[in-house]
Amino acid sequence: MRNRFIVFALTVFFVTCLAWPQDLVLKGGTVLTVTKGIIENGTIVIRDGKIAGVGKNIPIPTGIRVIDVTGKYVMPGIIDSHSHIALTDVNEATDPVTPQIWMREALEPSSDSIKKTLAGGVTMVKTMHGSANIIGGVNVTIKLKYRDRIENMIVQDARQQLKMALGENPKRLYGSKGRIPSTRMGNAFVMRNAFVKAKEYKEKWDTYEREKAEGKKDLKPPEKDLRMETLKMVLEKKLGIDCHVYRADEIVWIINFCKEWDIDLLQLSHCIDGYKVPDVIADAGVCYGGWIDWWGFKEEAYDGCPYGFEIMHKAGVRIVINSDSADECRYLYLNAAKVLKYNDIPEEEVLKMITFNPACALEMEHRAGSIEKGKDGDIAVFDKYPLDSTSKCLMTIIEGKVYFDYAKESITAEGVGYE
């Protein structure tokens, strides 16, 4: 009888573990909530992948895995809203307008870059088309659920964003082939022309749908055009826009263009000259996405200025630090610390630049970017304060599941080594 009870209890225990692998408690850490201050010796309870409770005296439910993080720092999972990792292909550099390209088709869930990036506390990225084309492809926002199924990796309720690009890259590529665009005027024409055609296309389809709904007979649907379909989605605001842009004049230009077409510009990528027009960016409510100190690697990047963050912050611009690099994505927290080298900005605001602000740029602030009840259990555990440049990530957790564990994966761990 007693034995049967033990078997029963164990079965219940294991079934519980299998059924709710996304339950987890982190106990005793310094919790940097990012939006609601710092909680010393705090507890985070994650249930079904969501944060069920966070605070000092949270009751710890029984039967859940508890990780003791006493003395460690717990922050929201780091987010990179401009990345090219986990993709087999990046640039469909054969035509200046390729909105029919969807980056989700190039997603490689077992890409090693995901594993390496997880080690830097990163939980979510927007992995993107390149900047060869005026209108590139549709980017894909993913959680770094290494080797999970694609549909689980892609953040399904995130509005995806179309990549567009201005400036030297498209100009140089197509100009070198003797094609349009080879000037900034050409860039502007190509983008405008695409939306003119998309508007006509949308009107044709709208008319058809309306007449169909009205019960009109003998209707012939207009021809489907996959390039136009994507742009139609942009016009319908089913897709947002991320535009690669360096120079101040072009920043202003794209903001005006998107206003004119009533389309949703969510992020200005690279945005080297952002500090020259901070009021324009702040008024447009678009996120600045960029590096802290890259400059001078090409003509349009010449005025890159690491002191510009303070100017933009004061003007009310939402600043997002992007890596745009599989390498630097692994230590975005170091790039965040660099902000303090050049600017007087409060540290919590700096932490937001790699967590809450990119969550906003992805319109995912209701689910990610801070440690708050109800949000996804996406967490990074650091051995020291993450803006201390000698700190390292110890654990990366996505929706309550541990995806990276320093103790198991480090070269210094037993059985790993380098030979």
Place this chain on the structure above:
Amino acid sequence: MNRKIFLLVVAVLFSLYPAFSNSSQQILIKNGTIVPVEGAQIQKADILIEEGKIVKIGRDLGASASAHIIDASGKYVYPGMVALMTAVGVTGYPGAGNDLDESGVSTPQMDPFDAINPEDPCIAVTRLGGVTTVMTVSGTRSPINGKSVLMNLEGRLAQDLVIKRYVAQIFNMGAKSEGKYPSTLPGVVSLIEGKLNKAKQYARKKEGAGQGKQGGNENGSSRFSIDLEMEALLPVIKGEVPALFITNDGVTIRNALKIIDEFGLKGIIRASKGILNYAEILSEKNIPVIWTGTKGIPGRWEPFDLNYHTAAVLAEKGVLFAFDSGGWGPDSRNVRNLPVPASLSVAYGLDEEQAIKALTINPAKIMGMDDELGSIKPGKTANLVVWSGSPVQMSSRVCQVIINGKIISMESIQTRLRDQYKKH
């Protein structure tokens, strides 16, 4: 009228004042925490600088009434960082034309001194990051690239900046070309060995010609003609100038070591990968390493922190190593990010003291200039940086830079842009 002339004279003298005051004036850095790098940290101490040199370190030092005082209370004084493998001065700004990497597979005679532009805005940006000395190369993309120079980042003319003209010859073991010779690693090895052999023959010929001339050999001097390519390799085969080998994996390291051995060169290995299996050999042979791989992403089957942890292993095995800021090639724009690999290495196991050495005294040693640079010591060149914290902290600020005993203006193209746009 007279008064106008008087005012003009005063104005002219006043405008020249900084130039005068910097040349031989004493500087006293007061009350800082001094990190001499060689030796223990000294709290609340002063450094006296005179004639461009560090004269004295101690508590409550006196100075002449005209001395320029820098208050470093609550701050840290470190030696200026020494950045190797840069292109500062050679690839200045976009549109100015690229002077790196001359065409050809063997161009050892290329001398970056001939292309140094003292107006390169990278100079000010770099020194504002706490880097006071750079080694600038002429290129890296060929098997045999050219000379490299060592510069203190202060001076009006190229000859004022450069402190040593030929600090290393740059070989690249990974410089295979597509579709033309050498297109394989054995090709690169044989090209380098061939040129070094030729340089040996050239040396004998030159010697013979010289003796012939003195001995009155009628054909001796006329048969010998100067070859600048070979001339550049002479000090390398004699072991007077180091041969710096850029490698990109274990196999290229092995071949570089073979060439160093065979020709008795004074070798330096620049490594981005595969260095750990050679750490012991390098330590035994006293071959220094420029470790540039910290930020590189390890391979699919390698642990994620292999490269972050490498510097700690190099230090443990006693290899003399320095960090550099570059990736594949030299990057002149963000040489100021030299401490990034040091930070990552400290986070993943390197002792901070060792990390600071690898940014200062170690690169000075590798360049054979440690009697002048790389630590805070009386008699050394006054290349000093007042920091708000440790250089390995990305948040630490550079408060004041002193190079050649001169107080450097804390301005750059970027501070000017800041000041211009702050007003809005």
